[in-house]
Amino acid sequence: MLTQVIPAAESSSGQRCHRILIVDDDPIARGNYLRFLRADGPRSYTAVEAGTARDGIRLLLEETFDCLVLDYQLPGTNGLAVLESLRVSNSGGPDIPVIMMTGHGSEQVAVAAMKLGVADYLPKEGLTAGAFQRAMANAVDIYRLRNALRHRNERLGQLNDELTLKTSELQRFYQTVSHELKTPLTAVREFVSLVRDGVAGETERQEFLAHALNGCDLMALQVNELLEVARCDADRLPLTLRAVQIRKCCEFSLAAVRHLAIAKDIEVSVTLAPSLPMALADEARVIQVLTNLLTNAIKFTGPGGRVDVRAMPAAGAPDRIIVEVQDTGCGIAAAHIPHLCERLFQVPESHQSASEGGLGLGLYIAKELVERQGGALTIDSTPGIGSIFRFSLPSEVGQTRTSAAA
Ligand code: ADP
DSSP states (O other), X not given: OEEEOOOOTTGGGTOOEEEEEEEOSOHHHHHHHHHHHHTOSSOEEEEEEESSHHHHHHHHHHSOOSEEEEESEETTEEHHHHXXXXXXXXXXXXXXXXXXXXXXXXXXXXXXXXXXXXXXXXXXXXXOHHHHHHHHHHXXXXXXXXXXXXXXXXXXXXXXXXXXXXXXXXXXXXXXXXXHHHHHHHHHHHHHHHHHTTOSOHHHHHHHHHXXXXXXXXXXXXXXXXXXXXXXXXXXXXXXXXXXXXHHHHHHHHHHHHHHHHXXXXXXXXXXXXXXXXXXXXXXXXXXXXXXXXXXXXXXXXXXXXXXXXEEXXXXXXXXXXXXXXXXXXXXXXXXXXXXXXXXXXXXXXXXXXXXXXXXXXXXXXXXXXXXXXXXXXXXXXXXXXXXXXXXEEBHHHHHHHHHHO
16 A cells, blocks of 8 residues: 655645545556546645555545545456445545446446446546546545535534424413413402302301402413513523622521411521621622522422521532521422423422412423522422521622632
8 A cells, every 4th residue: 555645736725634645556557546546736735545455445434535446347346345345434435425447347337336336437548637627626526515415414414303392382372371361260250250159158258359350460470470480491590690688688587488487387486607707799689589489398298398598508518608498398300300490390209288379380481580690509408307508608708709809
């Protein structure tokens, strides 16, 4: 085997230098092909020569080429057999265009060569530089275009699969959302018609209206969650990061859920580490996350249970604050935990035990909000014992240090 590099005639033109493998036992023929390639004005080629089929196959398997010039008549074998053996060893044949050269060609050989996917078939006899250069240029160009087309088709296929998945996700989303919205709407409608028909006394009337009001509140909450998801997905969640007191966030969130805890006789406690630094976060969003976790904790904890909120500097990372909400509720099986923050995900068992409706969007939103503030949301849970939902936030101390270092 011998390697010869043909200087790039037109490297300044920006044309890529194509790498050609010539497999021919006849050194004169190989010399001719090299000459033809060298004389090709607008293109530049690098050629590697192999005098035997074995060397050629080895090179094809080991290296990368843009075109194979393959002699049909080789010692002890022929070009078609070489292509066949490559097809077997290379699962489908060499993934480059092949120009088959023959001195003893026939119609059948040409047909067989084409069936094996050769790009061109040239008789050695009377071969001109022009014919060889044209065949080479066509083979390389057609192959390049075919490859580009194949890649584009593959990409289109991928996009199509993604689109199909998105469409079915969207259908499921609409089905769940319309179902969940319909439930309180039907209840509200019933209570309002009962009041309108005057079938109830004053006390019942008040009770029916209170139920209707609850239904309206639930629907408003769900519509709000839908809007938040749309904002998350469109990356339109404006956050204003500034020094935030976690104590204040806890007070706000607790005030928002107190009535729920009282209704279920659930004790809620808050413990803040004495040296808790301020968080660098968006106050309204921290309150939103905390309120969501507290609402869930109360929702999935039975009457008489406990919910504990704790906030502390992260162990070993003083530039982070950890806030955790622990409950003594139903807990979550380990298999469900990785899916909790997916859109619409609800644990079937826990959801049935909770009387309040939900869309399964709260944790998705909470995770997005925490991550967009530079934190992370993690979940520990034991079925029958309870859960801990924990989120981290950057502390103002970390920011001051980073600024000082900068
Ligand atoms: P929603 O509460 O509206 O269903 P979330 O996204 O807030 O939606 O919660 C998703 C699901 O995670 C809930 O339906 C419930 O199955 C489970 N879950 C969340 N918080 C708790 C908790 N504290 N204890 C047990 N299960 C919980």
